[in-house]
Amino acid sequence: MAFHEVQFPTGISKGSSGGPRRMTDVVTLRSGFEQRNAIWQHSRRSYNAGLGLQDMKDLYEALEFFEARRGKLHGFRWKDWADYKSKDPITATTAVDITIGVGDGSTDDFQLVKTYSDGAGSYTRTIKKPVAGTVKIALNGVVQNSGWTVDTTTGIVSFTSPPGSTVVVTAGYEFDVPVRFDQDQIMVNVEQFNAGAVPDIDILEIRL
Secondary structure, eight states: OOEEEEEOOHHHHTTOEEEEEOOEEEEEOTTSOEEEEESOSSOEEEEEGGGGOOSHHHHHHHHHHHHHHTTTTSEEEEOOTTSOBSSOSSSOOOTTSEEEEEOOSSOOEEEOEEEEEOSSOEEEEEOOOBOTTOOEEEETTEEESSSEEEETTTTEEEESSOOOTTOEEEEEOBBOEEEEESOSOOOOOHHHHHTTOOOOOEEEEOOO
């Protein structure tokens, strides 16, 4: 198996449904109180791309993409239109959207992350598939147009000179979700499709 650095057709993914899923174990005690334990440290996203199909051209494009990935075998990029930026999907990205680390004078590699918080709690997600040409970097709030590179296959930002001690490293970017097909067969009935029935095309986030 491999990961193909190609993006599922965005015109189809825009009309899909799906989102993050958590795995929580809930035990109800005899007293009626509950004990809740997180089974997964990180959420896992799933989608149904079939809902994004508008016509036969879309259907063939999805089938072609499926065959090129050989069903479940190879991973690929997916644009989650509800969550594809370092901030919300409406606001333009800036180089100070997210803090990704603090310099110590020796560390020159920093992993892109995204933090979700509302004051009562927060969750930090590792971002491994930034979109090429969208990443912006700042040091102590000053935009850096050079002196760094980003690996769009891992989400690691590398500096030619390590940021100094206590220097805050921030970033802004767009990103994709690493996924695979969650089926090895797509069932299509052309007459039913033309009548408004769409096939299920299940997509599942993968760990990298």
